[in-house]
Amino acid sequence: MFLSQLSPEQRHSAVAELGSENFDVLVIGGGVTGVGAALDAASRGLKVALIESQDIAAGTSSRSSKLIHGGLRYLEQYDFKLVREALHERELLVSTLCPHLVKPVGFLFPLTEKFKERTYVGAGLALYDALRGFQRALPWHKHISQRQINEIAPSLRPDIIMGAIKYFDAQVDDARHTLSVARTAARHGAIIATRVRADSLIREGKRVVGVKAKDLVSGKSISIKATVTVMCAGIWSDELHEKFELKAGYGVTMSKGVHIVLPGSAIKSNAGIILKTPVSVLFLIPWGDKWIVGTTDTPYTGDRAEPFATREDVQYILDQANRVLTPKLKTEEIIGVYAGLRPLVANNKGSATTKLSREHTVDRPAAGFVSIAGGKYTTYRVMGKDVIDLAVNQLRKLTPESVTEKLPLIGADGYFALVQQSERIAEESGLDSETISHLLNRYGSMISEILDLIGSQPSLAQKLHKDLPYLKAEVHYAASHEGARTVDDVISRRTRIAFEAINHGVELAGDIAAIIAPVLEWSAKDRRESVTSYEDLVEREKTALDEMLFESEKISS
Numbered sequence: 001m002f003l004s005q006l007s008p009e010q011r012h013s014a015v016a017e018l019g020s021e022n023f024d025v026l027v028i029g030g031g032v033t034g035v036g037a038a039l040d041a042a043s044r045g046l047k048v049a050l051i052e053s054q055d056i057a058a059g060t061s062s063r064s065s066k067l068i069h070g071g072l073r074y075l076e077q078y079d080f081k082l083v084r085e086a087l088h089e090r091e092l093l094v095s096t097l098c099p100h101l102v103k104p105v106g107f108l109f110p111l112t113e114k115f116k117e118r119t120y121v122g123a124g125l126a127l128y129d130a131l132r133g134f135q136r137a138l139p140w141h142k143h144i145s146q147r148q149i150n151e152i153a154p155s156l157r158p159d160i161i162m163g164a165i166k167y168f169d170a171q172v173d174d175a176r177h178t179l180s181v182a183r184t185a186a187r188h189g190a191i192i193a194t195r196v197r198a199d200s201l202i203r204e205g206k207r208v209v210g211v212k213a214k215d216l217v218s219g220k221s222i223s224i225k226a227t228v229t230v231m232c233a234g235i236w237s238d239e240l241h242e243k244f245e246l247k248a249g250y251g252v253t254m255s256k257g258v259h260i261v262l263p264g265s266a267i268k269s270n271a272g273i274i275l276k277t278p279v280s281v282l283f284l285i286p287w288g289d290k291w292i293v294g295t296t297d298t299p300y301t302g303d304r305a306e307p308f309a310t311r312e313d314v315q316y317i318l319d320q321a322n323r324v325l326t327p328k329l330k331t332e333e334i335i336g337v338y339a340g341l342r343p344l345v346a347n348n349k350g351s352a353t354t355k356l357s358r359e360h361t362v363d364r365p366a367a368g369f370v371s372i373a374g375g376k377y378t379t380y381r382v383m384g385k386d387v388i389d390l391a392v393n394q395l396r397k398l399t400p401e402s403v404t405e406k407l408p409l410i411g412a413d414g415y416f417a418l419v420q421q422s423e424r425i426a427e428e429s430g431l432d433s434e435t436i437s438h439l440l441n442r443y444g445s446m447i448s449e450i451l452d453l454i455g456s457q458p459s460l461a462q463k464l465h466k467d468l469p470y471l472k473a474e475v476h477y478a479a480s481h482e483g484a485r486t487v488d489d490v491i492s493r494r495t496r497i498a499f500e501a502i503n504h505g506v507e508l509a510g511d512i513a514a515i516i517a518p519v520l521e522w523s524a525k526d527r528r529e530s531v532t533s534y535e536d537l538v539e540r541e542k543t544a545l546d547e548m549l550f551e552s553e554k555i556s557s
């Protein structure tokens with residue numbers, strides 16, 4: 001059995017192994033698609049390595065709407081196959097693969113007209129529920145009258161909202177889930193190395209036999225040997241195809257999506273809300289004691305690594321939400337903002353690419369090299385399976401079928417039983433039951449590792465900040481077990497402080513650096529640099545937003 005821990009020592013030996021071993025499969029990209037592919041391949045018994053140039057989930061996979069859903073809008077396009085597939089994945093995630101991370105969430109579809117709209121939307125939602133077959137982890141949709149709406153969602157304008165239909169989907173902390181898939185892949189033997197960038201391909205004749213990469217920490221070059229290289233680079237796909245001198249079967253364009261984060265008090269509703277907009281839909285999604293509202297959909301050609309929201313993006317979201325809300329949302333209520341880039345895939349003319357679904361495409365532009373792009377977060381497991389099914393053809397050996405449908409992620413084992421024992425865990429650990437529930441919903445059965453840390457260093461039981469749910473132990477654990485290597489990794493992805501705290505939590509950067517410095521064996525200079533680098537990132541983001549949101553009160557630590 002291998003360890004799932006992504007510690008500094010693990011990274012050190014992973015980088016050494018990258019240069020000395022021959023792998024069956026080398027995955028480029030540590031977004032949800034890449035880690036899904038690495039898990040699929042490792043759990044088939046293959047020798048697997050994954051390299052990620054930034055941090056796990058640093059690309060699109062930490063910047064989504066965080067919904068695990070069938071995609072209501074595909075019903076209007078009659079794409080029942082796609083909806084059925086996504087609903088199947090939703091069921092698997094909620095009930096088997098990671099129930100500690102993926103949770104059901106109710107949405108109101110408000111109606112502005114009494115009969116015709118209710119019949120049309122009701123039929124659509126009945127079909128949506130029916131397409132999941134006999135799987136029943138989430139409740140069936142139900143009709144809500146205008147009188148009930150006033151109780152359930154007093155923030156919906158009574159003068160125009162005539163009732164609603166409530167249906168269910170699911171939600172997840174995307175960055176945490178992607179990390180859990182990566183750690184599960186590590187537990188099944190995959191070598192995971194972040195801050196290692198693929199720069200060029202190693203070829204023998206026409207065949208790709210590996211990748212020349214750079215360790216961005218030491219600056220050293222590494223030649224990684226692999227029978228098949230699997231590229232899962234999302235919005236970086238076109239750039240890498242060009243760099244690798246490959247004629248790809250598809251192109252990837254980028255579309256920017258922005259979300260704003262508001263305090264719970266800004267919207268009075270005990271369910272999420274979905275609104276049709278002129279171009280797509282807008283979600284008002286409950287997120288702990290806050291709301292996430294988005295998203296936009298605009299073409300984008302700027303820096304892939306740092307997509308920022310603009311004043312116009314934020315204004316669009318406020319305007320759309322305010323069509324139905326009373327009182328209206330105000331700019332000064334906004335706590336946080338984040339932007340992400342959708343990888344939209346289009347097949348190139350005359351290519352032999354397989355467009356396996358309307359959403360994702362797999363390609364084999366050279367012997368020994370396959371790639372995948374597009375898709376949605378919800379279907380990452382299917383994408384991982386599809387790309388590895390294509391990759392194993394290159395291995396010239398019999399390889400077992402994918403088993404990820406039956407493979408729970410780390411932390412999922414015994415989760416439901418642990419929830420029932422949470423009072424006892426609270427008593428034994430001395431933590432309150434709210435904290436235990438917070439920890440179970442982030443680590444599942446791996447809560448024992450956090451509690452062990454607190455046992456050995458009781459001061460880590462303290463909260464990082466009185467207004468945030470995170471313990472100091474979680475910050476320590478991020479660096480000791482979850483591969484965090486910078487202040488940004490902890491603030492933006494291991495926790496979600498970057499959009500949950502005012503001013504991107506910049507005031508907490510120093511405290512976080514102090515906790516992770518000994519784990520990462522930082523000097524005083526390393527510590528200062530990591531804090532400054534996060535402060536600079538926030539400055540660039542503020543400039544893009546034109547200071548519009550940062551006049552409000554700052555978080556006081």
Ligand SMILES: Cc1cc2nc3c(=O)[nH]c(=O)nc-3n(C[C@H](O)[C@H](O)[C@H](O)COP(=O)(O)OP(=O)(O)OC[C@H]3O[C@@H](n4cnc5c(N)ncnc54)[C@H](O)[C@@H]3O)c2cc1C
Binds near residue numbers: 051055061069257295
């Ligand atoms: C605003 C928005 C909302 C969304 N909402 C939802 C939703 O609610 N539900 C849903 O199902 N889907 C949603 N999606 C879609 C979903 O988020 C994406 O489809 C998914 O995250 C893409 O994952 P990926 O792994 O393909 O790409 P990424 O997460 O971008 O991963 C690609 C990785 O490749 C790495 N990389 C690039 N170049 C190199 C190199 N040279 N060497 C090594 N590594 C490299 C990058 O650093 C990056 O981490 C949303 C997308 C957006 C933008």
